[in-house]
């Protein structure tokens with residue numbers, strides 16, 4: 195009896211520990227971080243803040259891990275939010291925009307050492323382009339658990355293009371990624387975070403489950419699914435700052 199009571203107490207303690215951890219909640223808030231380049235900015239680069247050095251990138255990932263985070267894909271978050279799937283404690287989505295070579299050569303192995311997946315928001319015309327990602331690179335990323343999402347074909351500000359071009363950049367890029375890579379992107383990422391009612395309609399009509407912006411904040415199941423916030427990681431951010439931002 196005493197042993198039974200102890201076992202029950204232990205189970206309760208475990209359950210309480212689980213409940214007390216925000217990441218173990220059934221529909222947790224999830225930070226979606228955004229990376230662009232992992233490397234040094236070239237001379238004269240107009241937007242150097244989007245280049246995180248490999249050394250700093252690795253330190254940021256270590257800080258996230260030390261803070262108890264576990265990287266997951268957006269699909270996994272979606273399954274937990276809407277279909278009752280489980281998530282690790284303190285889930286974080288690490289998204290990589292556009293499709294740069296270092297996302298395969300530096301980010302992928304860094305994350306793979308932790309068995310963490312990344313989420314690639316692919317701008318299709320960077321596929322097999324100079325400085326972009328080759329098909330072989332994307333195959334490696336997929337083998338390491340990465341999710342491939344859609345970031346248009348040519349990366350325009352979608353609020354400023356014709357209706358025809360909007361369809362081509364949204365539904366058209368989804369079909370083209372399917373043809374080129376044999377993978378069906380289920381999430382969309384707005385170039386420059388720019389969107390409006392017409393763009394949202396195009397994204398919904400193309401069948402995407404959700405879309406991400408660069409409005410800062412943590413993503414939740416109750417938010418507008420076509421405007422999920424993300425946290426842009428910049429060159430100057432110290433590792434502890436990244437972990438703090440991911441913690442909300």
Ligand SMILES: [Zn+2]
Pocket residue numbers: 291292345349385386
């Ligand atoms: Zn982009």
